[in-house]
Amino acid sequence: MYQAxxxxxxxxxxxxxxxxxxxxxxxxxxxxxxxxKPPRIYLAGDGSRHTDDKAKIERIRAxxxxxxxxxxxxxxxxxxxxxxxxxxxxxxxxWFFSHEKQGIILEDDCLPNVSFFRFCDExxxxxxxxxxxxxxxxxxxxxxxxxTQVEHLCxxxxxxxxxxxxxxxxxxxxxxxxxxxxxxxxxxxxxxxxFKILNNFxxxxxxxxxxNTFKAYAQGKIDTWDYPWTYSIWxxxxxxxxxxxxxxxxxxxxxADATHTxxxxxxxxxPAYELIFPLKHPRKVEQNYRLDSIDFKAVxxxxxxxxxxxxxxxxxxxxxxxxxxxAL
Numbered sequence: 001m002y003q004a005x006x007x008x009x010x011x012x013x014x015x016x017x018x019x020x021x022x023x024x025x026x027x028x029x030x031x032x033x034x035x036x037k038p039p040r041i042y043l044a045g046d047g048s049r050h051t052d053d054k055a056k057i058e059r060i061r062a063x064x065x066x067x068x069x070x071x072x073x074x075x076x077x078x079x080x081x082x083x084x085x086x087x088x089x090x091x092x093x094x095w096f097f098s099h100e101k102q103g104i105i106l107e108d109d110c111l112p113n114v115s116f117f118r119f120c121d122e123x124x125x126x127x128x129x130x131x132x133x134x135x136x137x138x139x140x141x142x143x144x145x146x147x148t149q150v151e152h153l154c155x156x157x158x159x160x161x162x163x164x165x166x167x168x169x170x171x172x173x174x175x176x177x178x179x180x181x182x183x184x185x186x187x188x189x190x191x192x193x194x195f196k197i198l199n200n201f202x203x204x205x206x207x208x209x210x211x212n213t214f215k216a217y218a219q220g221k222i223d224t225w226d227y228p229w230t231y232s233i234w235x236x237x238x239x240x241x242x243x244x245x246x247x248x249x250x251x252x253x254x255x256a257d258a259t260h261t262x263x264x265x266x267x268x269x270x271p272a273y274e275l276i277f278p279l280k281h282p283r284k285v286e287q288n289y290r291l292d293s294i295d296f297k298a299v300x301x302x303x304x305x306x307x308x309x310x311x312x313x314x315x316x317x318x319x320x321x322x323x324x325x326x327a328l
Contacts, residue, residue, distance in 0.1 A: 007114075009035075009036055009114050009117060009118050010036060010037050011036035011037065011038040011039070011104070011117040011118075011121060012038075012039070012121045012125075013038065013039075013100075013102060013103050013104055013120065013121055013124055013175070014038060014039065014040035014041070014042060014096075014099075014100045014103040014104070015033055015038040015040075015041050015042065015103065015104045015105075015106065015117075016042040016044060016092065016093065016096040016103060016104070016105045016106070017029065017030065017033060017041065017042065017043055017044070017064070017106055017108070018044050018045075018089055018092055018093075018105070018106070018107045018108060019043070019044070019045050019060055019064075019107070019108035020045060020046050020057070020088075020108065021048075021053050021056040021057050021060070022056075022060075022108055022109065022252065023056060023059055023060050023063070025108050025109045025111075025251050025252050026060050026063075026064070026108040027063065028111055028251060029106055029107075029108055029109070029110065029111055029112070029251075030063075030064060030067070032111060032112050032113070032114070033106070034067070034068075034069065034070070035114060036114060036117045037070040037071075037072065038072060038104075038117075039072055039073065040072055040073040040074075040075065040100070041068065041072055041073070041074055041075070042075045042076075042077070042092075042095075042096050042099075042100075042103075043061075043064055043065075043074070043075070043076045043077070043078070044076075044077040044078075044088075044089075044092035044095065044096070045057060045060065045061060045077070045078050045079065046079050046082055046083055046084070046085075046088035047078075047079040047080045047081040047082040047083070047088075048082060049082045053082075061076075061078055075099065077092055077095055084223050085223050085224055085225065086186075086223045086224055086225045087225075089107075089225045090184070090186055090225040090228075093105060093181060093184075093225075094181065094184070097176075097177075097178040097181045097182075098178075100178065101128075101177060101178050101179075102124045102128060102175070102176070102177045102178065103124075103175065103176070104117065104120045104124075104174075104175045105171075105173075105174055105175065105176070106173055107171075107172075108252070109250055109251050109252025109253075110138075110139075110172045110173040110248050110249075110250060110251075110252075111248065111249040111250070111251045111272075112138055112173050112247060112248055113247050113248075113272050113273070113274055114274065115245075115247050115273070115274045115275040115277075116138040116173055116247040116248065118275070118277065119136070119138065119243065119247065119275060119279070120136050120138065120174075120175035122277075122279060123136050123163075123175070123241055123279075124136065124175055124177070126281075127241070127285075128177060130285060131179065132237070132238060132239050132285060133165070133180075133238070133239055133240075133241065133285060134169075134176065134177075134180035134183070134233050134236070134238035134239065134240060135169050135174055135175070135176045135180060135233065135238070135240040135241065136174060136175040136176065136240070136241040137166075137168075137169065137170040137171070137172075137173070137174050137240055137241060137242055137243065138172070138173035138174060138175075138243060138246075138247040138248045139170045139172040139173055139174075139243075139246055139247070139248040139250075140170075140242060140243045140244065140245060140246040140247075141170075141246075141294075141295050141298050141299050142155055142156045142159070142244060142245075142246070142291075142294075143156070143245060143246035143270055143271055143272070143273070155290075155291055155294050156244060159244050159291065160280065161244070161280045161281060161282045162243065162244050162245070162275065162279045162280045162281070163241050163242055163243045163244060163279070163281075163282070164241075164242050164244070164282060164288040164291055165239040165240070165241065165242070165282065165285055165286060165287055165288060166239065166240050166241075166242035166287065166288065166291065166292050166295065167200055167233070167234060167238075167239065167240065167287055167292055168230075168240060168242065168292060168295055168296075168299075169226070169229060169230055169233055169240045170240075170242070170299075171226050171229070172248045172250050173247065173248035180233075180238065183232050183233075183235075183236050183238075184228065184229060184232050185228055185231065185232045185235065186225075186228050187218075187228070188214070188217075188218040191214070191215060191218040194231075194235075195211060195214060195215075197235065198210075198231075198234050198235065200234055200237075202289060202292070202293055202296070203293075205301065206296055206300075206301075209300060209301065213227060214227060214231060239285065239286075239287060242288075242291070242295070245273040245275055246270055246271065246272050246273060247272055247273065247274075247275070248272060249270070249272050
């Protein structure tokens with residue numbers, strides 16, 4: 001079993017912190033970055049939407065610049081006008097990768113533990129020349145709290161390595177390479193034909209969900225940067241590193257000022273773990289279809305009550321089985 005291990009660690013790669021107007025969450029995320037003292041820090045903030053925003057934003061910018069207490073390069077991109085979530089974040093990431101070959105990216109509500117930085121450092125180096133690997137995630141749905149997704153205990157117990165390769169790119173704390181981000185496609189020119197080239201769906205329901213999601217984005221109904229990142233990875237048949245243990249807490253959920261999630265979220269009570277190193281690596285770079293199917297059902301798909309009840313029964317049987325197996 002993994003236990004929390006808190007040892008000093010110095011980050012090897014540059015870190016990009018994306019923020020807007022939430023001082024409390026930004027301060028907490030920055031405190032975690034400060035613990036690992038990255039050699040280069042990039043601060044990117046969108047401009048204000050109105051007068052009330054301006055004072056909040058100026059306070060955050062002043063705080064960040066005044067509290068970098070370790071020796072490092074400081075790069076800033078403080079916008080005067082408001083671009084919105086999609087353009088402000090995507091252009092900031094492009095700015096970051098115009099200076100860095102690889103690096104770590106955190107938004108102002110994604111609270112990492114120390115293990116996250118070492119996890120990213122080691123895997124950025126290990127896969128830097130593998131074009132198929134396009135992203136490293138620090139967030140894991142395999143760590144759902146038992147009362148919400150008990151079945152994941154079975155999936156988690158079956159994974160012997162510290163991560164697997166997934167088609168899904170969870171962006172609550174992540175890392176990547178400039179070579180991968182160079183494939184980022186922000187807009188669709190011919191949506192229907194561009195969607196047709198995707199052939200990585202395991203079910204009709206999954207295909208339908210993503211068709212509707214990408215279509216809504218293409219029609220301008222969703223102001224976000226991450227769906228086109230998902231599409232770009234799938235278009236190029238890329239894979240993402242998905243950790244067995246969750247290392248990120250989203251501290252921006254269930255708030256009135258949340259960008260996309262201001263109602264009660266099932267992700268708000270997930271645990272986070274410090275890892276035990278050295279990491280156990282998969283033997284092959286290939287998609288884990290079974291775990292991706294579980295991830296889709298848990299994260300993206302709303303299931304009927306009978307399916308949830310059956311999943312809980314199966315999970316309890318799985319727990320009993322594994323307990324007895326360990327006792328033998």
